[in-house]
Amino acid sequence: MFSVFVSAPNPDDPIAALELGERPEPEAPDGWTRVEVKAASLNHHDIFSLKGIGLPAERMPMILGTDASGIDEDGNEVLIHSVISSPGWTGDETFDPKRSLLSEVHQGTMAKYVVVPKGNLVAKPAELSFEEAACLPTAWLTAYRMLTNDSRLKPGNTVLIQGASGGVATAAMSIARAIGLRVWVTGRSEEKRQAALGHGAHEVFETGARLPGKVDAAIETVGEATWSHSLRSLRPGGTLVVSGATSGPNPKADLNRVFFLQMRIIGSTMGTRTELEGLLGLCRDTGLRPVINEVLPMSEAKRGFQAMVDGNTAGKFVFTN
Numbered sequence: 244m245f246s247v248f249v250s251a252p253n254p255d256d257p258i259a260a261l262e263l264g265e266r267p268e269p270e271a272p273d274g275w276t277r278v279e280v281k282a283a284s285l286n287h288h289d290i291f292s293l294k295g296i297g298l299p300a301e302r303m304p305m306i307l308g309t310d311a312s313g314i315d316e317d318g319n320e321v322l323i324h325s326v327i328s329s330p331g332w333t334g335d336e337t338f339d340p341k342r343s344l345l346s347e348v349h350q351g352t353m354a355k356y357v358v359v360p361k362g363n364l365v366a367k368p369a370e371l372s373f374e375e376a377a378c379l380p381t382a383w384l385t386a387y388r389m390l391t392n393d394s395r396l397k398p399g400n401t402v403l404i405q406g407a408s409g410g411v412a413t414a415a416m417s418i419a420r421a422i423g424l425r426v427w428v429t430g431r432s433e434e435k436r437q438a439a440l441g442h443g444a445h446e447v448f449e450t451g452a453r454l455p456g457k458v459d460a461a462i463e464t465v466g467e468a469t470w471s472h473s474l475r476s477l478r479p480g481g482t483l484v485v486s487g488a489t490s491g492p493n494p495k496a497d498l499n500r501v502f503f504l505q506m507r508i509i510g511s512t513m514g515t516r517t518e519l520e521g522l523l524g525l526c527r528d529t530g531l532r533p534v535i536n537e538v539l540p541m542s543e544a545k546r547g548f549q550a551m552v553d554g555n556t557a558g559k560f561v562f563t564n
Protein backbone atom coordinates (compact mmCIF):
# COMPACT_ATOMS: atom_id res chain seq x y z
CA MET A 244 0.00 0.00 0.00
CA PHE A 245 1.14 3.57 -0.66
CA SER A 246 2.77 4.98 2.50
CA VAL A 247 4.87 7.85 3.80
CA PHE A 248 7.70 6.32 5.81
CA VAL A 249 11.29 6.40 7.05
CA SER A 250 13.88 3.61 6.71
CA ALA A 251 17.00 5.40 7.95
CA PRO A 252 17.10 8.54 10.08
CA ASN A 253 18.90 11.71 9.06
CA PRO A 254 19.43 14.08 12.03
CA ASP A 255 20.73 16.93 9.83
CA ASP A 256 18.47 16.68 6.79
CA PRO A 257 15.11 15.12 7.75
CA ILE A 258 13.63 15.62 4.27
CA ALA A 259 16.40 13.42 2.82
CA ALA A 260 15.11 10.62 5.10
CA LEU A 261 11.50 10.95 3.89
CA GLU A 262 10.29 8.10 1.64
CA LEU A 263 7.04 7.76 -0.30
CA GLY A 264 6.24 4.35 -1.73
CA GLU A 265 4.95 0.84 -1.11
CA ARG A 266 4.86 -0.81 2.32
CA PRO A 267 3.10 -4.09 3.30
CA GLU A 268 -0.55 -3.82 4.37
CA PRO A 269 -0.78 -4.21 8.18
CA GLU A 270 -2.48 -7.21 9.82
CA ALA A 271 -4.63 -6.53 12.89
CA PRO A 272 -3.64 -8.71 15.88
CA ASP A 273 -6.29 -9.93 18.37
CA GLY A 274 -8.17 -7.01 19.87
CA TRP A 275 -7.00 -4.64 17.13
CA THR A 276 -8.83 -3.47 14.04
CA ARG A 277 -8.02 -2.03 10.63
CA VAL A 278 -9.00 1.50 9.58
CA GLU A 279 -9.06 2.71 5.99
CA VAL A 280 -7.37 6.10 6.31
CA LYS A 281 -9.21 9.00 4.68
CA ALA A 282 -7.03 11.78 6.08
CA ALA A 283 -3.88 12.03 8.19
CA SER A 284 -2.30 15.21 9.49
CA LEU A 285 1.32 16.25 9.89
CA ASN A 286 2.89 17.01 13.27
CA HIS A 287 6.36 18.13 14.26
CA HIS A 288 6.63 14.66 15.81
CA ASP A 289 6.98 13.33 12.24
CA ILE A 290 9.99 15.62 11.64
CA PHE A 291 11.58 14.36 14.87
CA SER A 292 10.95 10.76 13.68
CA LEU A 293 12.80 11.47 10.40
CA LYS A 294 15.73 12.73 12.50
CA GLY A 295 15.65 9.55 14.60
CA ILE A 296 14.52 11.41 17.75
CA GLY A 297 12.22 9.06 19.68
CA LEU A 298 12.44 6.51 16.86
CA PRO A 299 15.60 4.38 16.88
CA ALA A 300 16.81 2.97 13.55
CA GLU A 301 16.11 -0.63 14.68
CA ARG A 302 12.34 0.10 14.66
CA MET A 303 12.48 1.26 11.02
CA PRO A 304 11.09 1.07 8.37
CA MET A 305 8.29 2.96 10.09
CA ILE A 306 5.22 4.53 8.51
CA LEU A 307 4.90 8.09 9.84
CA GLY A 308 1.82 9.81 11.21
CA THR A 309 0.08 9.95 14.58
CA ASP A 310 -3.27 11.36 13.45
CA ALA A 311 -5.97 9.86 11.28
CA SER A 312 -9.62 9.77 10.46
CA GLY A 313 -11.18 7.09 8.30
CA ILE A 314 -13.61 4.19 7.98
CA ASP A 315 -13.52 1.21 10.33
CA GLU A 316 -14.18 -2.42 9.40
CA ASP A 317 -17.92 -1.98 10.08
CA GLY A 318 -18.17 1.06 7.80
CA ASN A 319 -18.31 3.66 10.61
CA GLU A 320 -16.66 7.07 10.29
CA VAL A 321 -14.00 7.25 13.01
CA LEU A 322 -10.96 9.05 14.24
CA ILE A 323 -8.13 7.48 16.14
CA HIS A 324 -6.93 8.15 19.67
CA SER A 325 -3.22 7.83 19.02
CA VAL A 326 -2.01 6.97 22.54
CA ILE A 327 -1.47 3.20 22.51
CA SER A 328 -1.54 1.86 26.07
CA SER A 329 0.19 -1.32 27.18
CA PRO A 330 -2.11 -4.37 27.51
CA GLY A 331 -4.20 -4.25 30.70
CA TRP A 332 -3.52 -0.58 31.45
CA THR A 333 -6.46 1.25 33.03
CA GLY A 334 -6.89 4.92 33.90
CA ASP A 335 -5.29 7.98 32.30
CA GLU A 336 -3.53 6.59 29.23
CA THR A 337 -0.92 9.36 29.27
CA PHE A 338 0.47 8.12 32.60
CA ASP A 339 1.18 4.60 31.29
CA PRO A 340 5.01 4.45 31.30
CA LYS A 341 4.86 1.92 28.44
CA ARG A 342 2.47 3.92 26.24
CA SER A 343 3.50 4.92 22.74
CA LEU A 344 2.12 7.04 19.94
CA LEU A 345 1.36 5.51 16.58
CA SER A 346 4.56 5.57 14.48
CA GLU A 347 6.80 5.11 17.55
CA VAL A 348 6.34 1.35 18.06
CA HIS A 349 3.38 0.50 15.82
CA GLN A 350 3.11 1.61 12.17
CA GLY A 351 1.66 5.11 11.71
CA THR A 352 -1.26 6.65 9.90
CA MET A 353 0.21 8.07 6.66
CA ALA A 354 -0.87 5.11 4.53
CA LYS A 355 -3.92 3.49 2.99
CA TYR A 356 -4.57 1.47 6.18
CA VAL A 357 -3.57 1.60 9.83
CA VAL A 358 -4.24 -0.97 12.57
CA VAL A 359 -5.08 0.14 16.12
CA PRO A 360 -6.54 -1.37 19.31
CA LYS A 361 -10.34 -1.40 19.02
CA GLY A 362 -10.55 0.83 22.12
CA ASN A 363 -8.66 3.58 20.29
CA LEU A 364 -11.49 4.20 17.80
CA VAL A 365 -13.65 7.26 18.48
CA ALA A 366 -16.81 8.06 16.52
CA LYS A 367 -16.36 11.01 14.15
CA PRO A 368 -19.13 13.59 14.52
CA ALA A 369 -20.91 14.08 11.19
CA GLU A 370 -20.40 17.85 11.56
CA LEU A 371 -16.62 17.45 11.10
CA SER A 372 -15.04 16.56 7.76
CA PHE A 373 -12.44 13.77 7.62
CA GLU A 374 -9.79 16.47 7.04
CA GLU A 375 -10.87 18.43 10.14
CA ALA A 376 -11.13 15.31 12.31
CA ALA A 377 -7.61 14.23 11.31
CA CYS A 378 -6.18 17.39 12.91
CA LEU A 379 -7.54 16.65 16.37
CA PRO A 380 -5.86 13.56 17.91
CA THR A 381 -2.36 15.01 18.47
CA ALA A 382 -1.84 18.80 18.26
CA TRP A 383 -5.41 19.73 19.13
CA LEU A 384 -5.79 17.16 21.89
CA THR A 385 -2.50 18.30 23.43
CA ALA A 386 -3.58 21.95 23.40
CA TYR A 387 -6.97 20.98 24.86
CA ARG A 388 -5.44 19.12 27.81
CA MET A 389 -2.90 21.89 28.43
CA LEU A 390 -5.67 24.47 28.66
CA THR A 391 -8.45 22.53 30.36
CA ASN A 392 -6.62 20.06 32.64
CA ASP A 393 -3.21 21.58 33.34
CA SER A 394 -3.36 25.38 33.28
CA ARG A 395 -5.86 26.10 36.10
CA LEU A 396 -7.21 28.91 33.90
CA LYS A 397 -10.73 30.26 34.36
CA PRO A 398 -12.82 32.25 31.88
CA GLY A 399 -11.57 35.83 31.81
CA ASN A 400 -7.95 34.88 32.67
CA THR A 401 -5.14 35.79 30.28
CA VAL A 402 -3.06 33.11 28.55
CA LEU A 403 0.18 33.58 26.59
CA ILE A 404 0.68 31.22 23.67
CA GLN A 405 4.20 31.03 22.26
CA GLY A 406 4.13 30.53 18.48
CA ALA A 407 1.60 31.90 16.02
CA SER A 408 1.46 29.40 13.18
CA GLY A 409 2.23 25.93 14.54
CA GLY A 410 -0.22 23.08 14.91
CA VAL A 411 -0.37 23.13 18.72
CA ALA A 412 -0.15 26.94 18.84
CA THR A 413 -3.09 27.51 16.45
CA ALA A 414 -5.08 24.85 18.31
CA ALA A 415 -4.33 26.51 21.64
CA MET A 416 -5.39 29.98 20.51
CA SER A 417 -8.62 28.67 18.96
CA ILE A 418 -9.55 26.57 21.99
CA ALA A 419 -8.54 29.28 24.47
CA ARG A 420 -10.81 31.78 22.72
CA ALA A 421 -13.67 29.27 22.63
CA ILE A 422 -13.46 28.65 26.40
CA GLY A 423 -13.53 32.32 27.31
CA LEU A 424 -9.87 33.21 27.90
CA ARG A 425 -8.05 36.42 26.96
CA VAL A 426 -5.53 35.22 24.39
CA TRP A 427 -2.09 36.75 23.78
CA VAL A 428 0.11 35.21 21.09
CA THR A 429 3.74 35.72 20.02
CA GLY A 430 4.86 35.08 16.45
CA ARG A 431 8.03 35.42 14.41
CA SER A 432 6.62 37.33 11.45
CA GLU A 433 4.02 40.02 10.88
CA GLU A 434 2.16 37.71 8.47
CA LYS A 435 1.90 34.97 11.11
CA ARG A 436 0.86 37.44 13.81
CA GLN A 437 -1.90 38.84 11.59
CA ALA A 438 -3.13 35.32 10.83
CA ALA A 439 -3.24 34.55 14.57
CA LEU A 440 -5.69 37.42 15.06
CA GLY A 441 -8.05 35.49 12.79
CA HIS A 442 -7.57 32.26 14.75
CA GLY A 443 -8.49 33.43 18.24
CA ALA A 444 -5.76 35.81 19.43
CA HIS A 445 -6.98 39.06 21.05
CA GLU A 446 -3.51 40.60 20.85
CA VAL A 447 -0.30 39.56 19.10
CA PHE A 448 3.34 40.40 19.86
CA GLU A 449 6.77 39.85 18.36
CA THR A 450 8.57 36.84 19.82
CA GLY A 451 10.18 37.92 23.11
CA ALA A 452 8.42 41.33 23.22
CA ARG A 453 7.54 42.96 26.55
CA LEU A 454 3.82 42.37 27.19
CA PRO A 455 1.40 45.03 28.47
CA GLY A 456 0.77 43.00 31.64
CA LYS A 457 1.42 39.67 33.33
CA VAL A 458 -0.40 36.51 32.26
CA ASP A 459 -2.06 33.80 34.34
CA ALA A 460 -0.57 30.97 32.30
CA ALA A 461 1.80 30.38 29.39
CA ILE A 462 1.48 27.60 26.82
CA GLU A 463 4.95 26.45 25.75
CA THR A 464 5.86 24.18 22.85
CA VAL A 465 8.84 26.17 21.55
CA GLY A 466 11.35 25.55 24.36
CA GLU A 467 14.74 27.28 24.54
CA ALA A 468 13.85 30.20 22.26
CA THR A 469 10.85 31.37 24.33
CA TRP A 470 11.17 29.78 27.80
CA SER A 471 12.67 32.81 29.57
CA HIS A 472 10.03 35.06 28.02
CA SER A 473 7.29 32.72 29.25
CA LEU A 474 8.68 32.81 32.82
CA ARG A 475 9.14 36.60 32.74
CA SER A 476 5.56 37.07 31.52
CA LEU A 477 3.86 35.03 34.28
CA ARG A 478 2.21 36.65 37.29
CA PRO A 479 3.22 35.40 40.76
CA GLY A 480 1.65 31.97 41.21
CA GLY A 481 1.12 31.63 37.45
CA THR A 482 1.38 28.37 35.53
CA LEU A 483 3.69 27.45 32.69
CA VAL A 484 2.43 24.38 30.82
CA VAL A 485 5.01 22.77 28.54
CA SER A 486 4.44 20.01 25.99
CA GLY A 487 7.24 20.55 23.47
CA ALA A 488 10.68 21.97 22.85
CA THR A 489 11.00 22.53 19.11
CA SER A 490 13.90 24.99 19.42
CA GLY A 491 15.76 22.92 22.05
CA PRO A 492 15.04 21.16 25.37
CA ASN A 493 17.57 22.82 27.72
CA PRO A 494 16.64 26.46 28.44
CA LYS A 495 18.07 28.48 31.36
CA ALA A 496 15.94 27.26 34.27
CA ASP A 497 15.79 30.64 36.12
CA LEU A 498 15.02 28.86 39.40
CA ASN A 499 15.18 32.07 41.50
CA ARG A 500 12.22 33.45 39.58
CA VAL A 501 10.36 30.13 39.76
CA PHE A 502 10.50 29.75 43.55
CA PHE A 503 10.39 33.41 44.53
CA LEU A 504 7.26 34.01 42.47
CA GLN A 505 5.85 30.57 43.33
CA MET A 506 5.29 29.52 39.74
CA ARG A 507 3.94 26.15 38.69
CA ILE A 508 5.64 24.35 35.81
CA ILE A 509 3.50 21.53 34.48
CA GLY A 510 4.56 19.00 31.86
CA SER A 511 1.85 17.80 29.50
CA THR A 512 1.61 15.05 26.93
CA MET A 513 -1.23 14.31 24.52
CA GLY A 514 -4.54 13.57 26.28
CA THR A 515 -6.90 10.79 27.21
CA ARG A 516 -9.56 9.24 25.04
CA THR A 517 -12.14 10.96 27.28
CA GLU A 518 -10.44 14.31 26.65
CA LEU A 519 -10.51 13.64 22.90
CA GLU A 520 -14.27 13.10 23.19
CA GLY A 521 -14.49 16.36 25.16
CA LEU A 522 -12.63 18.18 22.39
CA LEU A 523 -14.96 16.69 19.78
CA GLY A 524 -17.94 17.88 21.81
CA LEU A 525 -16.46 21.39 22.01
CA CYS A 526 -16.00 21.44 18.21
CA ARG A 527 -19.50 20.08 17.59
CA ASP A 528 -21.26 22.42 20.02
CA THR A 529 -19.39 25.68 19.40
CA GLY A 530 -18.59 25.44 15.70
CA LEU A 531 -14.85 25.47 16.54
CA ARG A 532 -12.83 23.97 13.68
CA PRO A 533 -9.12 23.18 13.23
CA VAL A 534 -6.98 25.71 11.39
CA ILE A 535 -5.93 23.93 8.18
CA ASN A 536 -2.95 25.26 6.24
CA GLU A 537 -3.40 23.00 3.21
CA VAL A 538 -4.96 19.68 2.21
CA LEU A 539 -2.70 17.65 -0.09
CA PRO A 540 -2.96 14.20 -1.63
CA MET A 541 -0.77 11.74 0.34
CA SER A 542 1.45 11.46 -2.77
CA GLU A 543 2.37 15.17 -2.37
CA ALA A 544 3.11 14.95 1.36
CA LYS A 545 6.72 16.04 0.86
CA ARG A 546 5.56 19.63 0.26
CA GLY A 547 3.98 19.76 3.72
CA PHE A 548 7.04 18.22 5.40
CA GLN A 549 9.32 20.74 3.67
CA ALA A 550 7.14 23.68 4.73
CA MET A 551 7.20 22.49 8.36
CA VAL A 552 11.00 22.07 8.33
CA ASP A 553 11.29 25.60 6.87
CA GLY A 554 8.93 27.01 9.53
CA ASN A 555 6.39 27.98 6.87
CA THR A 556 3.28 26.71 8.62
CA ALA A 557 -0.11 28.33 8.96
CA GLY A 558 -2.02 25.66 10.87
CA LYS A 559 -2.18 21.98 9.96
CA PHE A 560 -1.13 20.14 6.81
CA VAL A 561 -3.55 17.32 6.02
CA PHE A 562 -2.80 14.44 3.62
CA THR A 563 -5.68 12.56 2.01
CA ASN A 564 -6.11 9.17 0.29
Ligand SMILES: NC(=O)c1ccc[n+]([C@@H]2O[C@H](COP(=O)([O-])OP(=O)(O)OC[C@H]3O[C@@H](n4cnc5c(N)ncnc54)[C@H](OP(=O)(O)O)[C@@H]3O)[C@@H](O)[C@H]2O)c1
Pocket residue numbers: 285286287288291381382385405406407408409410411412429430431432435450464465468469486487488489490511512513551554556
Ligand atom coordinates in the same frame (compact mmCIF):
# COMPACT_ATOMS: atom_id res chain seq x y z
N1 LIG B 1 3.96 16.35 24.35
C1 LIG B 1 3.08 16.10 23.39
O1 LIG B 1 2.18 15.27 23.55
C2 LIG B 1 3.13 16.89 22.12
C3 LIG B 1 2.04 16.88 21.24
C4 LIG B 1 2.09 17.69 20.12
C5 LIG B 1 3.25 18.43 19.86
N2 LIG B 1 4.29 18.36 20.72
C6 LIG B 1 5.52 19.15 20.48
O2 LIG B 1 5.16 20.52 20.36
C7 LIG B 1 6.01 21.15 19.42
C8 LIG B 1 5.17 21.84 18.36
O3 LIG B 1 4.56 20.86 17.53
P1 LIG B 1 3.72 21.31 16.26
O4 LIG B 1 3.28 20.06 15.57
O5 LIG B 1 2.75 22.35 16.64
O6 LIG B 1 4.91 21.99 15.39
P2 LIG B 1 4.85 23.09 14.24
O7 LIG B 1 3.51 23.05 13.60
O8 LIG B 1 6.08 22.88 13.43
O9 LIG B 1 4.97 24.47 15.05
C9 LIG B 1 6.17 25.03 15.45
C10 LIG B 1 5.88 26.28 16.31
O10 LIG B 1 7.08 26.58 17.01
C11 LIG B 1 7.39 27.93 16.85
N3 LIG B 1 8.85 28.04 16.77
C12 LIG B 1 9.71 27.15 16.27
N4 LIG B 1 10.97 27.58 16.40
C13 LIG B 1 10.91 28.77 17.01
C14 LIG B 1 11.88 29.71 17.44
N5 LIG B 1 13.18 29.50 17.23
N6 LIG B 1 11.45 30.82 18.03
C15 LIG B 1 10.14 31.05 18.24
N7 LIG B 1 9.16 30.18 17.84
C16 LIG B 1 9.55 29.06 17.25
C17 LIG B 1 6.71 28.40 15.59
O11 LIG B 1 6.40 29.75 15.81
P3 LIG B 1 5.94 30.78 14.63
O12 LIG B 1 4.51 30.47 14.39
O13 LIG B 1 6.13 32.11 15.23
O14 LIG B 1 6.83 30.49 13.47
C18 LIG B 1 5.49 27.49 15.52
O15 LIG B 1 4.37 28.10 16.13
C19 LIG B 1 6.95 20.07 18.87
O16 LIG B 1 8.16 20.13 19.60
C20 LIG B 1 6.20 18.80 19.18
O17 LIG B 1 7.04 17.68 19.31
C21 LIG B 1 4.26 17.61 21.84
